[in-house]
Amino acid sequence: MVSNVAVFASGGGSNFENLALKSAAAGIEIQVLIADSPDAFAVKRAEKLNIPSVIVDRSAYAGKHEFEKGIREALSEFDIEYIVLAGFMRILSAEFINDFKDRIINLHPSLLPSFKGRNGIEDAFNYGVKVTGVTVHYVDAGIDTGKIIAQAAVIIEDDDTLESLEQKIHQTEYELYPEALKKVLDRRV
Template sequence: MVSNVAVFASGGGSNFENLALRSRESGFDIKVLIVDSPDVFALKRAEKLNIPSIIIDRGAYSSKREFETAIREAVSGFNIDYIVLAGFMRILSAEFINAYKDRIINLHPSLLPSFKGRNGIEDAYNYGVKVTGVTVHYVDAGIDTGKIIEQSAVIIEEDDTLQSLEDKIHQAEYELYPEALKKVLDGRV
């Protein structure tokens, strides 16, 4: 059975596009892309892939609750099984998360529980660790604290720059995210 997915993004959308290209083999169908700004490149990727997209511009709402209500209303018309965060740079409220309990999945660019938050790659690089990586996890009310689904390590070489490390992390993300989603959808988590 194919699961219906909504992808939330806030930026370029390279992980969204990768998921869309690998969705059939991973057992899901992306029904809609939700973005939080009209200026994100992910919208162009959705258009190219013929995937419906909806802009829920955070700046248009006076409160987080109103913003999240608009998202819930937008998603409600698509019979969504899972919400997949792909570079969505908003912290969702506990109320929103509880409405989709164990059905929101996030990708984080570090080996959690290390280097939580917005700057996982840069934080790991600046700290000087020799191994970092990528984590796919369920979203809970904490920041990057949900149950880990899958992880992949990335070695930081002596000659790596922050940019080369970012490139390596993104390659690891492109492999890990579809595999981890397939694992969830197959009931192996």
């Protein structure tokens, strides 16, 4: 059974594009891309993939409540079962999360609970750990604190740079995210 999803993105959208290309294997159909900025390159990727996109420009709203109301209005045009965050750099309110309880999924570039927040890759690299990774988790009202769905480790080699580690993390994300979504949709998590 295929589930209808909305993908939220803020930037380049490489994880969004990867999910679109692997959507059949993951058991999803991306109904819409929601971007929070008109400059998000993810919108161009959506055009190329013939996936509808809606820009809900955060800067056009007075506050978070109004911004999330704009997102809700955009989502109302589609039959959405899950929201998948792919580089969405906004913290959603507890109210919004509760409205989609256990139906918002996020990808984080570290092995949670370590290195939460915006700079997971850089924080792990600078701390000097030898193993970091990628986590797929449900979104709750905390920051990167929701129930873990899947994780994959990434070894930090002595000759890795921040840039080479970022590439390794992204490659791992591209494999793990579709697999983890499939687990959720098959009701195995």
